[in-house]
Amino acid sequence: MKGTINIKRQILLPILGASIFFTTASFQNDFFEIAKQIEIFTEMYKQLNMNYVDETNPADLMDNAIEGMLSELDPYTKYWTEQEVEKSIINRRGAYTGIGAVVSTRDDKVIIVEPWKDHPADVAGLKAGDEIIEIDGIKLADYKENAGDLLKGSADTEISIVYKRQGKEKSAKVKRQAVEVNAVPFYEMATPEIGYVVLSKFNEKASRETKAAIVALKEKGATKIILDLRGNPGGLLSEAVAVSNLFIEKDKLITSTQSVVEQYNKTYLTKRPAYDPDIPVAVLINGRSASASEIVSGSIQDYDRGVVIGARSFGKGLVQRPKPLSYGTQVKITISRYYTPSGRCIQALDYWNRDEDGNAVRTKKEDYNAFKTVNSGRTVYDGGGVQPDIELASAAYSPITTALLKDNAIFDYATEYYYNHQVTDMDSFRFTDTDFNDFVNWVEKKGFDFNTETESAFAKAFKTAEKEELDDDINSSYKAMQEAINNAKKKDMKDKKAEIMSLLTDEIVKRYFYRDGLYNYQLKFNPEILEAVNVLEDQNKYNRILK
Template sequence: MIKNLKKYLYVNNHVFLNRIITIAAIFVIALIVYGFSNSSTDYFLKISRSIDLFGNVFREITANYVEEIDPEVFVKAGINGMLGSLDPYTNFIDEKEIDEVQLITSGTYGGIGVTVGLRDGFITIIGLMEGYSAQRLGVQPGDRVLEVDGKPTIGMKPDELRTLTRGEPGTEVRLKIERDGEPQPLEFVLVREIIQLKNVTFADYIDNGIAYIRLERFTTNAGDELRLALKELKLKGDLKGIILDLRGNPGGLLESAVDVVEKFVNKGNLVVSTKGRTPDSEKKYFVNEEPVVPYVPLVVLINKQSASASEIVAGAIQDLDRGLIVGTRSFGKGLVQTVMPLLNNSRLKITTARYYTPSGRCIQEIDYQNKTREGIYATTPDSMKRVFRTLRGRLELEGGGITPDSTIPEPERSALYDALMRRSMFFRFATYYSTLHSDTPEVLNDDVLLVEFRKFLDSLNFSYSDEFEVKLKELCDAADKCRYSKEIKNQVEQLKSKILSEKINVLDRYKEEILTAIKPEIMSRYKGQKGMIETSLKDDIQVQTALGLLKDRDGYTKRLNPN
């Protein structure tokens, strides 16, 4: 049997596939992985006939179709269609995409340490990784990239620019930058380095003895980074409580999820088990080391973007009653993928098993093998889900992700906030602000900040329409269509005028929401990602809820001990 590579879990998009010979290889893998589990010779016969049929169709089309067919493009479409009938996590990985697999699993790549995105049609530096070439040589967030090695970036997508800036460590890349406040473009000669993405992007005390740790991914080093962070926190102060933030964490390596749980749970406990169609897919993963913090109160934060490995951690902490889960329900990915080698240095990532939390529940949300007539994937309603119990008897339902012990919805955003975000106004204002104020601000005055932001928006002639205005316009159109009197139309126009006059003070109405977005962006210009995270936590309702739970020791204990 083809040897399985390291297993990992994450939400991923479909990739296009390569070379006709791969079709046969995929069928052979299906034969090896699944065929031997079925004693009927009919199964082997079906596989053989399917390979022959596919080959015959391919040969006839490429030889006789009215237009010349590119065999490689044609086979990509065929494989893509075949895998598309399964789940979104079973993918073919082309030789060109092997680096992306390495990035997801090891967290390393050759680059200059920048995060880029589109802002007002320009490829813009969104963030910098501390200690790497771009940050050391003075590239700043908000810089607009005009050229890469002499190649203009106009019309370029962020992924295209990433391809140009990444490469062999030690090689040079030249950037031409446009920066607010600079009369002429700036040129940088940067040297590519081995970039190591951090799993733990923040770990510090945020209240009296209570630490906040943000874990953004599960690469090979996740457990080691967490262990180091916890030890440093213990050396720094009296660790009385921990908030582990897994919100927005899409997952990664299964083994790394186990490694993370091992830092909190006593040795010998079951963390997760997997089960598929083949005997070797049935495995149990236990805690094999002494924990770093076995008894420190723990709250884990999750949301809809917390998936796979994040759900393994949250599920284990919940089932073993090691801590409380706060936030919103997680994504619901309970499937395990295995990466298998194919010809020409390509890979097949195939779903081989489901995983189960310590209580035995599978949290998979969608049944990809069952669709309704409308093409909608089937899900199980809560009323039909089985009930499981945690170690101390708390009730939990299977499927549909991890349900928090304390559900705290994320704040609803106003139409103003959405409009400002879509047009990158918070980001652009932070860049503008930092050009005017070179020194790191000790305190950001709310009233002064709002006045400056209003002037900034006015200078750009920013405008937007809220839901009320949209409905009012529909009312005006309906009035015209139905031929209402001029008096009615005048009243509607008067209402429109009143709305416009009141919109002048719209920033005051949404002051708290606006400042919550502006302040972290500004602090990121002075203190990087750490400053951004630290500032955002003060207004984060889910973090503040977690703090309240950890401060109330009696309440925390009662929640974990229902009886």
Template sequence: MKFYIVMKKILPIRFLLSGLAIVLILGGALAFTVKNDRLFILTKNIDIFATLMRELDSYYVEEIDADELVTVGINAMLEELDPYTEYIPEEESEDFRQMTTGEYAGVGALIGNRGEGNIVIMPYTGFPAQDAGIRIADFLLNVDTVDVTDKTTAEVSELLRGPANTTVQVKVLRDQDTLNFDLTRKKIVISNVPYYGKLDDKTGYIKLAEFTTNASVEVRRAFEDLKSQGMERLVLDLRNNGGGLVNEAVEIVNLFIPKGREVVKTIGKLETVNYTYKTTKTPLDKDIPLVVLINESSASASEIVAGALQDYDRAVLVGRKSFGKGLVQTSLPLTYNAQVKVTTAKYYIPSGRCVQAIDYAQSRESGEISTIPDSLRKEFQTRNGRVVLDGAGIEPDEQVDPRKYAPISYTLVAGNHIFDFATEYYYKKEPVDNPRSFAISDEDYEEFVKFLEGREYDYTTYVEKSLEDLEKYAEKEEYFDEIKEELEAIKSRVNHNKEQDLITHQAEIRRIISGEIASRFFFQEGMIASGLDYDEDIEVAMKYLNNQDLMQNMLTASAK
């Protein structure tokens, strides 16, 4: 640097310009060389891969499946990058389209495997399976002429799907009866808003489960309907919403934020992926008190919505820290109708923060999942000056601990005992009038306890698990003989009693049973509605919505 300053003082200007030109030429040549080197390395390795495949096809002792082998190779290569960069072969392109658009042609039923075969888990409201009378827990026997009792869930789903307006015959076993249904496939559009309603006379609730095509339209319709019913405040539920289309997230933010505001900015290696998304419309309601629910499974587009509303101090966020996915994927076409979904950018919400929690480059080097240390997280500010941090998802304004269920409850659900009892209840009892207010009676619970007789549902309590761990460590460190008697005495005192646990945790178990029964009569909507009055996150949301001073204090810098 000193040499340059001195030379600048004594050299004629033409020599200086000539020198600058030489530097520019050399710099351009160097950049050209670097680019050429990268192209050479790329071309060389592609050639090696193609040569390897030809030689394997010629010389390997057995016939190889080239499609399968190349797919395995591509997937292994992409695993070195991040979990969101994916290869989509031609035969999976339709599934990928359905995932991103929420559309497919079929009968409109979610199915799952119960070990002994596939059953209907949930027929979607208003689609062929439900309209024809197919119900939850129907056991699938045949699809057209194909016996599906030993088929995988994916294979059965493939048989049920097909072009719209084509017919398919489905045979099911219901209790001891064999039933046949002739269904006409139709275009299935899975609702982004599986449920909305009113929590009380003034409070609306919208459950947003996806960000596929028309998500913002569905939220708008739900909002307008609730407003016509007298809604004066709103809870928007983004829990367990893994994200989707960015433009839908922007449109949903625009329902509550004025026109012309930045919602999210994408920044990547190429200029073509750099873009700032702004609100473009007059908001639906820029003043209605708003609480947004998030949790550890709220990701991507959910984090854009929650983060933008937090950055503008437009909503109070309640729940748990979100997933932390600040990466943007772009689908690129490949030859032979294949595609690759590749991470092309990171996104930044209005305060300037990126919510990405995992450093995949560092993780590759260390071999372990690497997150950003708290000490390296940067501070940003919301519009009102509240401090927010980057690098670890969206943190709620008020944290609510996740609900913990008793081990017996987990076991009864996992063992399908509650599922089976709800199915039996549906066919034996009177219809449920209102899923929101429905609760099983004392007599119903006694029937459930009898229903469990002879069924296996053993489990290990948290205390028993802790004692097991203590016993293992004591044996390793040779303390076991000294404390063996004390351990046995404690174990005999804490050994669980299933019958007693059915009494101790009765309230919790009854709520789960009531929700499962509600789903038999009202499907997905019933399952959601039945749990609203026992939801701790909603209780906290209502605390803010019922106290506007508390909400305003939370949304100002002085509260932090």
């Protein structure tokens, strides 16, 4: 026996020693390469700032260097300034002090996207579409920092705002106050037996608020639940696991992460007994349901725990973690890919194998891999987000719709509609076919420049032709091609009528009746919610889908 042990030691110890040696050697090589590149960069940075022909700005040079380096990776790996770190903390905790409105920056203006009912911006009379051009005497056109930060400050402090509405300049005073951002902004009974819960983000309060909403709905008689994750961009992975745990039993795998860095290879299991492991569930998703939303919808689907309805989700299968840097800054790094319980990675874009133009490549449908759900053995696929069990055109986000959203065509049309139409009865409101045709004509008349990938490719080729002095020969052909593309875009808008009309309806209803009004309107008329109600009320259909 001792001889056997000694032989094993003689064999294993050299192998273990070799393993440690190569691991250590590999680490030392990586460390040397990093140190070498840092030294080269530091010297070059110093030489540029000391010797360049014109005056340089060291901070701008460094920012550009950082942006250039990170642009080669993925869009989620980002450098955060002190201000951005503070924003991430606010988003995670769901509380801040400000004017109580969603805003965006566009062309040296801060646009009110959505004032929250009875919050300071709403009380001061601000409305969606208002363009703030001055804050406390600071003209935003001359302000080089993030103008939205000027709206934040201590509670009960007052700010003076100058804004434009429909071309006319107006002013208002707004008193800041503490604002709670709820992860669950709305829950209500859809029918006497079906409860409806909107989960809009995965901050630190997500699972707690979701459970509280379900408890309250069950007290009202709910025996079935609709969980709405549409438009939910994600958030904390731990909260995604906790939300899944409300419906899935203890010690079940919800997601696993894989990375070349060993410490990030982890499994995440449910930690507690499920709040209700048997209640029938319908989960709503769309093309803007991402990350943590896909962990929840993917785990519900993989355990055959509920029916997923809507449109294919965004496809963000990457996990980020912030790492502290000097002077209060951070870098948020993609550390791993996540996988659903069946083994799917739902990442849609491949940032590490780009095309010849440097764009991330989308996984093709024919390259999707098939997996089996845990309990029923149903076939599900990876490669491009979570595919719903029931797909509806009204929930989709096609390229033309995404382009319209990106260029604010739907938002701006809703603003114009609001100031030209009186709507007092929410239940009687319908966005009609005539309204849709008016929208199509309005987009064409306004000349919204929403570029498709096809247009971008042709524009790039034409610029190359100009440099090579070939533009005179192909100019007429290029104009004809542009005209053909514009006609195709108009046709495409009509082909995607269902999804565009759904978004226009939501945006317009929200203008008149706020977000709570929108949720109540959707309970009665939204196609995805109505389909969820239909499935949950038909036990045979529900069971048939899950088997």
